[in-house]
Amino acid sequence: MITFYNSLHHKQQEFKPITEGQAGLYTCGPTVYNYAHIGNFRAYMFEDLLKRTLQFCGIKVKHVMNLTDVDDKTIRGAQAAKLPLNEFTQKYKDAFFQDIKTLRIEPADVYPAATDHIPEMIEIIKVLFEKGIAYQAEDKSVYFSIAKWPRYGQLVHIDQDQMKSGARVSMDEYAKESVADFALWKAYDEDDGDVAWDSPWGKGRPGWHLECSAMSMKYLGKTFDIHCGGIDNMFPHHEDEIAQSEAANGVKFVNYWLHCAHLMVDGQKMSKSLGNFYTLRDILEKGYTGREIRWVLLGTHYRQSLNFSFKALEEARTALQRLDALKTRLKENQQVNDNNQDQNVDKLLEDAIENFKKALCDDLNISAALAALFDLLRELNKLMDDGKCLGVNAKNALETLAKMDTVLAVLEPDHDDQVPQEIQQMAEDRQAARKAKDFATADELRKKLDELGWVVEDTPKGPRVKKK
RNA sequence: GGCGCGAUGGCCAAGUGGUAAGGCAAAGGUCUGCAAAACCUUUAUUCACCGGUUCGAAUCCGGUUCGCGCCUCCA
Known part of the structure; x- marks a missing residue:
């Protein structure tokens, strides 16, 4: 029996896959505007452990991880680098794959990119319009109306009235019917440069949450087993994913939500200003x-x-x-x-x-x-x-x-631990000196080897040379 | 203000009702020419604090203190 703590129900539950012996796994991937930091990798590492554990238990996992390659940060980054968006993000996609290889994280089966799934996202918005849940505001952006979806708040219990006033409500969102409504389609803005797609609601780009709904549905089905991410993605990201997916599909979105906690550095939150920010x-x-x-x-x-x-x-x-x-x-x-x-x-x-x-x-x-x-x-x-x-x-x-x-996945050494010829020779010279009871020479050779980064261990079967 | 998580030995960290895993560090020992590696022994009568439930609590309940996270796009 496998049990997981399911964020959806705030308790540990037995894992029962939809299809016996198989699991559909969706994990929120990187926004490719920079090198990922070790906090990001903490989450990917947890997901790797989860996936490998399922496999260890004989469950076949289909793993999908998205690549967010269009949002405010990627657009801003591409503009600063004076590169087309896709060229800019490609660099960080490549870096990401290199990094997970370094960390021995098993690659996902599919890495869908947001920019490759615009039509799928538009389809979802159409359905939400048909159901009367989406609306286009004065600013031409399309929003999801929380008021039309009473089941909003399954994952995080947010009491609208108790929200700290002015916490982080951005100024440009007055166009929405309610502050809690979230963007499905963001209308084109001059700041977006040449990043835009056509849609029935005009030029623009998709809202962030929508990509995960569209791509998980496409590759794992309307209802799937496990969805993971960092705890900070619970709200609003995952909450919004549930809302738009279930509103559009009329079926349950995800059975098990697993969230990992944050990474701290030397007891403090990792931040650039504290100088404890590491990629x-x-x-x-x-x-x-x-x-x-x-x-x-x-x-x-x-x-x-x-x-x-x-x-x-x-x-x-x-x-x-x-x-x-x-x-x-x-x-x-x-x-x-x-x-x-x-x-x-x-x-x-x-x-x-x-x-x-x-x-x-x-x-x-x-x-x-x-x-x-x-x-x-x-x-x-x-x-x-x-x-x-x-x-x-x-x-x-x-x-x-x-x-x-x-x-x-930690037992194989990182480097090729072949002992170089000259090191082997020194170890043999030392052994010869030991045999001749010339311990002064032997110890000197051992010291030299140590300085070169090698350790000699004498065993009954002879000396053993190891990298330090 | 609301919601949620946490507090266990020098450090890291398991344990959610039956009497404190494991890692790192430290000390002593065995082995060794000396080391290294390995092994053995030692290191929390005690689990932030105060009450309660119970035959019995680190574990459950109430309260307090401290730390952290989220409250509109940060894994």
Whole structure:
């Protein structure tokens, strides 16, 4: 049984897909006007964990992630860069795909772009007009009338009267019948430059929320299983998506809504003015690797705000090295010929996988899942210290780790850890010196290797060279 | 003002009624030429605070304090 905390009902519920063994997943993707920051990636990482967990449980996932390539920010950005909109956004689409690869995030099946789905969006607006829910205001923009849709507010309970006056009501929205009404179609404005499409209501561009309704419907159907995003998208974005989709289609939009909490940096909200604003690239430049960043983003439960820090990255490095060391030892043990399957090892591996799965199926309890992994690590090391877990047993252990890694995706080292010839030579020279009891030379060589970023570990089978 | 989330050891972080997982850090030990790695041991009678329910509460209820988020286009 898999359970998730469903934002729609404010409680944890058993996940029951519409079609047995399959899941339709829609996740709000990036607005491609800049490099995505690590807060954005926290959300994509949570979605990756969700998807991999479903797959781990044998569910086939169809994953759709939109690319918002037309909105105020992309238009402004393209103008500032003096580029056509599509050229400008292409750069950031490319960067996004590069970044998710660095973080080992499994790509979605479809990445629909808003600008490729204008006709689909126009269709929805037509239907809403026919139903009398959409209206065109004096400013020529088309809005969704909340007053005509009493079910508005399923996700977030907003009391219009209690809204803090003047909170963030922009000045140019006086044309709407009600402040809560949201734009389906934004009438052309001179500031939009050459960005415009024709519609039955005149030149303009689609409202932001509409793309998700149109594209999720197109690729996943009118009702689908899971919709994800950051908690800040609950209102108004997701609320509006529900309203327009259900009003247009007359059926339930999404069965399970999952939202992840924010990422903080050193205990504070990430912001440019505080100087704690990081893109993935910023952190890579500081010498951290994709999987170290992945480890940190993955390590906190998705509904808990995640405190990102460089200390956490350092800790990630140490923890990952421990996992790497385990794999190295198992691979060495695998070389030993032993076909006797040890019952204790089998039991250990079974329990580990079971605990791991149980944890993830409980609303993606990553902490408990990692605990299962580390419990296994300790037990396997203990066995190997005693000269056990050889041959087929080591092979089975490696397979168990690989299975866990289909969800975690952190076990393979980032770099090719091939030891260069000269480093290998130095290690061999050191070993020769040790044999000759010339420890002064041996220690000096070890120090040199250390300075070059390599560590030598002496084992009964000879020295082992590893990247630091 | 309204709505929602959170407060667990030096740091990070599980645990939602039966007596505190895991990671990092630190100290001691085994091993080692010395290290490294690995393993063992130690580190919260206690879960922000005050009441209540209960045989029993970190877990449920009420209140208080503090922190965070959302309240019209920020993951």
